[in-house]
Amino acid sequence: MSWKEAAEPVLTRMPSVTRPEGHVPFRRKLGWTAGVLVLYFFLTNVTLFGLQTQTTSGDFYGQFRSILAGSTGSLLQLGIGPIVTASIVLQLLGGANLLGLDTDDPRDQVLYQGLQKVLVLAMICLTGLPMVFASNYLPPSGEVAAALFGSSGALMPVRALIFAQIAVGAVLILFMDEVISKWGVGSGIGLFIIASVSQQLVAGLFATEALANVTGFFPAWVGIVTGGIDLEGSLLEALLFEPGNLLAMVTTLFIFAVVVYAESVRVEIPLSHARVKGARGRFPVKLIYASVLPMILVRALQANVQFLGQILYSQLGDVGMPDWLGVYSDGQPVGGLFYYLDPVQSREQWMWFIYAPAGDPLDIAVRVLIDLTVMVVGGAIFAIFWVETTGMGPESTAQQIQNSGMQIPGFRRNPQVIEKVMERYIPQVTVIGGALVGFLAVLANLLGTIGGVSGTGLLLTVSITYKLYEEIAEEQLMEMHPMMRTMFGGD
Amino acid sequence: MSSGQNSGGLMSSAGLVRYFDAEDRNAVRIDPKTVVAFGVLFGVLVMLLRFMV
Numbered sequence: 001m002s003w004k005e006a007a008e009p010v011l012t013r014m015p016s017v018t019r020p021e022g023h024v025p026f027r028r029k030l031g032w033t034a035g036v037l038v039l040y041f042f043l044t045n046v047t048l049f050g051l052q053t054q055t056t057s058g059d060f061y062g063q064f065r066s067i068l069a070g071s072t073g074s075l076l077q078l079g080i081g082p083i084v085t086a087s088i089v090l091q092l093l094g095g096a097n098l099l100g101l102d103t104d105d106p107r108d109q110v111l112y113q114g115l116q117k118v119l120v121l122a123m124i125c126l127t128g129l130p131m132v133f134a135s136n137y138l139p140p141s142g143e144v145a146a147a148l149f150g151s152s153g154a155l156m157p158v159r160a161l162i163f164a165q166i167a168v169g170a171v172l173i174l175f176m177d178e179v180i181s182k183w184g185v186g187s188g189i190g191l192f193i194i195a196s197v198s199q200q201l202v203a204g205l206f207a208t209e210a211l212a213n214v215t216g217f218f219p220a221w222v223g224i225v226t227g228g229i230d231l232e233g234s235l236l237e238a239l240l241f242e243p244g245n246l247l248a249m250v251t252t253l254f255i256f257a258v259v260v261y262a263e264s265v266r267v268e269i270p271l272s273h274a275r276v277k278g279a280r281g282r283f284p285v286k287l288i289y290a291s292v293l294p295m296i297l298v299r300a301l302q303a304n305v306q307f308l309g310q311i312l313y314s315q316l317g318d319v320g321m322p323d324w325l326g327v328y329s330d331g332q333p334v335g336g337l338f339y340y341l342d343p344v345q346s347r348e349q350w351m352w353f354i355y356a357p358a359g360d361p362l363d364i365a366v367r368v369l370i371d372l373t374v375m376v377v378g379g380a381i382f383a384i385f386w387v388e389t390t391g392m393g394p395e396s397t398a399q400q401i402q403n404s405g406m407q408i409p410g411f412r413r414n415p416q417v418i419e420k421v422m423e424r425y426i427p428q429v430t431v432i433g434g435a436l437v438g439f440l441a442v443l444a445n446l447l448g449t450i451g452g453v454s455g456t457g458l459l460l461t462v463s464i465t466y467k468l469y470e471e472i473a474e475e476q477l478m479e480m481h482p483m484m485r486t487m488f489g490g491d
Numbered sequence: 492m493s494s495g496q497n498s499g500g501l502m503s504s505a506g507l508v509r510y511f512d513a514e515d516r517n518a519v520r521i522d523p524k525t526v527v528a529f530g531v532l533f534g535v536l537v538m539l540l541r542f543m544v
Binding site: 012013014015016017018019032035036039042043046047048049075080083084087103106107109110112113116120143144147148165168172174175176177178179181182183187189293296390 | 507508509510511512513514515517518519520521522523526527529530531533534537538540541544
């Protein structure tokens with residue numbers, strides 16, 4: 001008996017959001033999307049019950065927060081972390097063809113959907129339990145323990161309460177994503193990433209000292225021009241880095257431009273209709289074919305490695321933790337294996353010639369090289385897996401082209417022949433695109449970005465927004481011409 | 492789109508979680524309104540709890 005039969009009773013019973021019957025008008029779709037977005041922002045602002053009021057222990061996800069969405073200490077503490085981690089497992093299993101699920105078969109589709117949800121639930125426990133019980137990032141409040149359980153020492157039940165809340169929050173994120181995917185525009189996860197990155201980006205541009213304790217780009221420049229902010233040290237340094245931040249601005253704009261440009265770089269394979277003469281089309285193989293989404297998987301992998309380090313450190317303590325594994329100071333790795341595996345997230349972490357405590361140049365070089373290798377190689381590998389598991393590979397696209405009645409002029413009308421042509425382009429473009437995106441993400445991190453949103457966060461936001469724009473344009477086209485709906489395979 | 496995320500024309504790219512048309516008869520169905528309503532109520536409940544204790 002394969003695992004499928006054994007797991008079937010569980011997987012097929014996973015709850016799911018109902019699908020809309022028939023066409024959902026565009027306005028209604030926007031309504032659902034906006035509604036869920038408001039709910040998301042509301043939940044990120046609800047502080048966990050039972051948490052100590054003064055928490056200064058920082059964010060568990062640290063610099064990874066911008067791509068994992070959510071907000072520390074809130075109901076959405078876990079953000080999309082469990083979903084991304086579950087997706088990594090699925091991608092690896094699916095990419096290595098260990099699942100044996102055929103996503104064209106309705107029976108297997110149901111199993112696949114169920115498996116996704118079971119994995120997310122498992123990941124909620126795997127990340128949530130150690131986060132609440134084994135680390136001090138979510139300290140339970142003694143007052144609440146005293147009020148509810150009679151003694152201020154009864155912290156265990158309070159921790160359990162905290163875990164229950166973040167678990168419910170994480171499950172809510174999963175279903176909110178499903179609501180948007182089925183009833184709204186785009187995907188919920190994409191939307192939550194854009195929301196959290198945009199929030200940081202806007203803060204990085206406009207925040208003022210009085211409002212948020214940080215000075216954004218524009219208020220800083222107003223200060224520089226009016227003389228409110230003194231430029232210390234060399235003028236060039238002050239303008240490029242703090243407080244001028246010109247380098248971060250240039251990097252941010254550069255990433256925007258590169259992604260939008262790369263979205264339009266494509267190899268176009270001409271198509272013609274087999275029966276309708278004169279009906280022509282093109283199949284675009286975009287440079288960022290697999291999009292930037294696989295990148296989040298690589299970053300999440302790194303985040304999980306750091307997560308493991310944090311848990312080990314909090315369990316073993318300063319003395320118990322071997323030095324080769326990790327030396328921690330203020331909750332950040334400063335030496336050992338976990339230091340080298342920690343991606344460089346900001347200029348302060350590597351510019352030893354400006355920021356004094358950045359560390360030894362040789363250490364930093366090793367760390368940057370490891371990060372670059374992981375991102376470029378990992379980006380390429382996950383891009384390939386992504387293309388295979390989402391039905392964008394040569395075989396699936398050949399079948400799609402065949403089914404749509406198109407053919408490549410000059411070739412026999414046969415899926416195997418189309419697949420051969422596709423194989424000349426798709427794998428190469430995928431690998432180049434994945435590696436390029438990985439390189440860009442590291443580069444942006446090294447140079448710094450506005451609001452410290454991290455290179456991956458910025459890449460994701462630009463490319464998701466671009467996709468969203470395309471999807472909205474397509475939706476509007478279908479609204480205006482009901483005939484188009486049948487062409488796009490709608491109902 | 493008939494099968495949701497995986498049929499956006501020829502060029503398709505799914506979200507991190509993929510949803511298909513096929514659904515099992517045994518599966519528990521949730522109305523999207525229920526999800527949103529539960530989210531709002533849950534948030535308000537936690538806020539009230541913090542307020543009271």
